[in-house]
Amino acid sequence: xxxxxxxxxxxxxxxxxxxxxxxxxxxxxxxxxxxxxxxxxxxxxxxxxxxxxxxxxxxxxxxxxxxxxxxxxxxxxxxxxxxxxxxxxxxxxxxxxxxxxxxxxxxxxxxxxxxxxxxxxxxxxxxxxxxxxxxxxxxxxxxxxxxxxxxxxxxxxxxxxxxxxxxxxxxxxxxxxxxxxxxxxxxxxxxxxxxxxxxxxxxxxxxxxxxxxxxxxxxxxxxxxxxxxxxxxxxxxxxxxxxxxxxxxxxxxxxxxxxxxxxxxxxxxxxxxxxxxxxxxxxxxxxxxxxxxxxxxxxxxxxxxxxxxxxxxxxxxxxxxxxxxxxxxxxxxxxxxxxxxxxxxxxxxxxxxxxxxxxxxxxxxxxxxxxxxxxxxxxxxxxxxxxxxxxxxxxxxxxxxxxxxxxxxxxxxxxxxxxxxxxxxxxxxxxxxxxxxxxxxxxxxxxxxxxxxxxxxxxxxxxxxxxxxxxxxxxxxxxxxxxxxxxxxxxxxxxxxxxxxxxxxxxxxxxxxxxxxxxxxxxxxxxxxxx
Amino acid sequence: xxxxxxxxxxxxxxxxxxxxxxxxxxxxxxxxxxxxxxxxxxxxxxxxxxxxxxxxxxxxxxxxxxxxxxxxxxxxxxxxxxxxxxxxxxxxxxxxxxxxxxxxxxxxxxxxxxxxxxxxxxxxxxxxxxxxxxxxxxxxxxxxxxxxxxxxxxxxxxxxxxxxxxxxxxxxxxxxxxxxxxxxxxxxxxxxxxxxxxxxxxxxxxxxxxxxxxxxxxxxxxxxxxxxxxxxxxxxxxxxxxxxxxxxxxxxxxxxxxxxxxxxxxxxxxxxxxxxxxxxxxxxxxxxxxxxxxxxxxxxxxxxxxxxxxxxxxxxxxxxxxx
Numbered sequence: 001x002x003x004x005x006x007x008x009x010x011x012x013x014x015x016x017x018x019x020x021x022x023x024x025x026x027x028x029x030x031x032x033x034x035x036x037x038x039x040x041x042x043x044x045x046x047x048x049x050x051x052x053x054x055x056x057x058x059x060x061x062x063x064x065x066x067x068x069x070x071x072x073x074x075x076x077x078x079x080x081x082x083x084x085x086x087x088x089x090x091x092x093x094x095x096x097x098x099x100x101x102x103x104x105x106x107x108x109x110x111x112x113x114x115x116x117x118x119x120x121x122x123x124x125x126x127x128x129x130x131x132x133x134x135x136x137x138x139x140x141x142x143x144x145x146x147x148x149x150x151x152x153x154x155x156x157x158x159x160x161x162x163x164x165x166x167x168x169x170x171x172x173x174x175x176x177x178x179x180x181x182x183x184x185x186x187x188x189x190x191x192x193x194x195x196x197x198x199x200x201x202x203x204x205x206x207x208x209x210x211x212x213x214x215x216x217x218x219x220x221x222x223x224x225x226x227x228x229x230x231x232x233x234x235x236x237x238x239x240x241x242x243x244x245x246x247x248x249x250x251x252x253x254x255x256x257x258x259x260x261x262x263x264x265x266x267x268x269x270x271x272x273x274x275x276x277x278x279x280x281x282x283x284x285x286x287x288x289x290x291x292x293x294x295x296x297x298x299x300x301x302x303x304x305x306x307x308x309x310x311x312x313x314x315x316x317x318x319x320x321x322x323x324x325x326x327x328x329x330x331x332x333x334x335x336x337x338x339x340x341x342x343x344x345x346x347x348x349x350x351x352x353x354x355x356x357x358x359x360x361x362x363x364x365x366x367x368x369x370x371x372x373x374x375x376x377x378x379x380x381x382x383x384x385x386x387x388x389x390x391x392x393x394x395x396x397x398x399x400x401x402x403x404x405x406x407x408x409x410x411x412x413x414x415x416x417x418x419x420x421x422x423x424x425x426x427x428x429x430x431x432x433x434x435x436x437x438x439x440x441x442x443x444x445x446x447x448x449x450x451x452x453x454x455x456x457x458x459x460x461x462x463x464x465x466x467x468x469x470x471x472x473x474x475x476x477x478x479x480x481x482x483x484x485x486x487x488x489x490x491x492x493x494x495x496x497x498x499x500x501x502x503x504x505x506x507x508x509x510x511x512x513x514x515x516x517x518x519x520x521x522x523x524x525x526x527x528x529x530x531x
Numbered sequence: 532x533x534x535x536x537x538x539x540x541x542x543x544x545x546x547x548x549x550x551x552x553x554x555x556x557x558x559x560x561x562x563x564x565x566x567x568x569x570x571x572x573x574x575x576x577x578x579x580x581x582x583x584x585x586x587x588x589x590x591x592x593x594x595x596x597x598x599x600x601x602x603x604x605x606x607x608x609x610x611x612x613x614x615x616x617x618x619x620x621x622x623x624x625x626x627x628x629x630x631x632x633x634x635x636x637x638x639x640x641x642x643x644x645x646x647x648x649x650x651x652x653x654x655x656x657x658x659x660x661x662x663x664x665x666x667x668x669x670x671x672x673x674x675x676x677x678x679x680x681x682x683x684x685x686x687x688x689x690x691x692x693x694x695x696x697x698x699x700x701x702x703x704x705x706x707x708x709x710x711x712x713x714x715x716x717x718x719x720x721x722x723x724x725x726x727x728x729x730x731x732x733x734x735x736x737x738x739x740x741x742x743x744x745x746x747x748x749x750x751x752x753x754x755x756x757x758x759x760x761x762x763x764x765x766x767x768x769x770x771x772x773x774x775x776x777x778x779x780x781x782x783x784x785x786x787x788x789x790x791x792x793x794x795x796x797x798x799x800x801x802x803x804x805x806x807x808x809x810x811x812x813x814x815x816x817x818x819x820x821x822x823x824x825x826x827x828x829x830x831x832x833x834x835x836x837x838x839x840x841x842x843x844x845x846x847x848x849x850x851x852x853x854x
Binding site (some may be wrong): 287 | 551573574576663664666670721735736740742743745746821822825826829
């Protein structure tokens, strides 16, 4: 009996009158459709799913299905890790009311998703009504993700002010920072309320880099959208591309050649390596330890050059394609030797660097106890990836929902308890060692010749999730095809979208000059968050 | 020490004064360049050429100075006040000659408060533009200044106590250039105290990071964010001169070798050469300290300054005990 069958039985027994079950093309997805008459019980059902199935809220996907079903539908995706099952609850939304009950009271992690849905679709998860994605100068009644919103529409700007949470009291000041920052980081506005140096509250306004990526994909041929997926977040180009490809492959039930699986896994770990080592350097730079930072950046450069030698692109663009990969990276002895020697160089220098950093008390003093994200907050906000694992939340899609070559590898998640900058630093350090291990292990495998499965025609109106554990955290995509088998709806969930709130909690009570290093230890993507 | 008289003495003094003036204007960018170059080499980078700081100043002087419409005269006056007070202090310092021009004016307390005047105007000007970073910078600078000053004064007092004078030239010439005076525990403690003070006063790691782009962590840099063009050039130049002032204090009060014993040309040139070596050496030491330490958490800076204060106090106590 598969996990899907088992849960079907349980759900039918509990909510036969309210939920209608169906399964998607992917074997680990179970869809449960909520009867419109029972919309009011949505929050309770969600809570029951989380509590009694030990499930975790993953993402929320609003879809404009007025053309087919004359209604909107909102998909709540839950992960049941120990059974490798995704339970997807569908709630219908009447286009005349455009309202459904908020589940935020029970599942805090859904809050930003509901607010974004309100901005982009006009579907209000009552009473969670504050703006998130639309800026104050955006008119109330314009919702760009609706199917009848033309991308070329010139939207008039209105007057409005950013409504951050005011903090009042003697000696409380506001420090506005951004949206344009020093250096070459992305735009985002931060509003600190401080009493002297300690931060009382941090509010942010993001979505300055919104590019309408999800909307741009609609109506396009699936193979063309890989190009868009590589541009969701520059530092996770390959991970996003693979997550997108996985959606299409699961919809079409493609059989991915073993060799493509191995290459994808190697490249994902390469992406993790260069980014983690770069982050270690950036954290050291932010505490003013330039010598350590220079060493780490040198290593990152070596890895990016290795990427270029193997794939022709430093950030691995153009490697992912539907059904597999575009070219081999391990086809000659020379290439395999280059990978091995570069990685052993990197490992040796990186180990020396870390040993040296760990014996420099002035660095440790800056990292330890700075920016603590408690385990409770991490769980409640649904933090993912490095930030979650550093706060003692054992969460890693590579193990929870094994994909690519991970089921064949002995994979354990790297977990630290501290929740401070040092814990996030340590998680990265340990994952670097693990990534090198994984790549070397996979490099020795002989796995056939084929690089990609033959192209397939996609069935109409079918949906599936695609996911990978990117270096920052879980990347979850969801695609629904339209009547012609093209992209009907594409939902991108970047780990940053979960973690920005965790950051604003982690900085509370810290002093202003420590914010940059706390921020860097999360290293969240603006572009991936804003899409 | 043979002392020339009358007209001859005045001529020599004038000549020395001109040499010292040229030196305190021309040398600081080079010292800054040495620190930058050494730090770059320690990071395995090629680094900018030694002349980079001159080019930077030259570039800034040629650029337009933008002034926010919300500022008052203080904002425009501050760069000149900062530059003038710093330059004045530098010309009063003992550097490489036994007859510093205006030597009778080089009273230590005066010098400390001349620097304080510059700092006061800089902090005011940072508040003047009304940007939040300026306010942050001023408040941090003043907090640190209030802790640095006692440590600085005590460490100099320790050396002044044996000279029996607060005149820096008198102190410098009273310390005998012998091994025993170099190894005097009181001297060593005072040197350590003043070295920490130097790092704090001139905005080096571990107190401040002169190379950062992160506005939220800045102290000195946050105060001057609003400045541009010749205003910025003057302030940058003044901070480089300030570094030279502290290096001169460290070099001449504690390692007094090299201050020319007579006005002969040979002694004078030797004095300059030894002075340059001392300053260069200190620049490399600062680069080493900056490279092997992370910046301190802001609230730990007082701890470090307490250490400087304690060292100076101990030095002063030892001075009387050992005598």
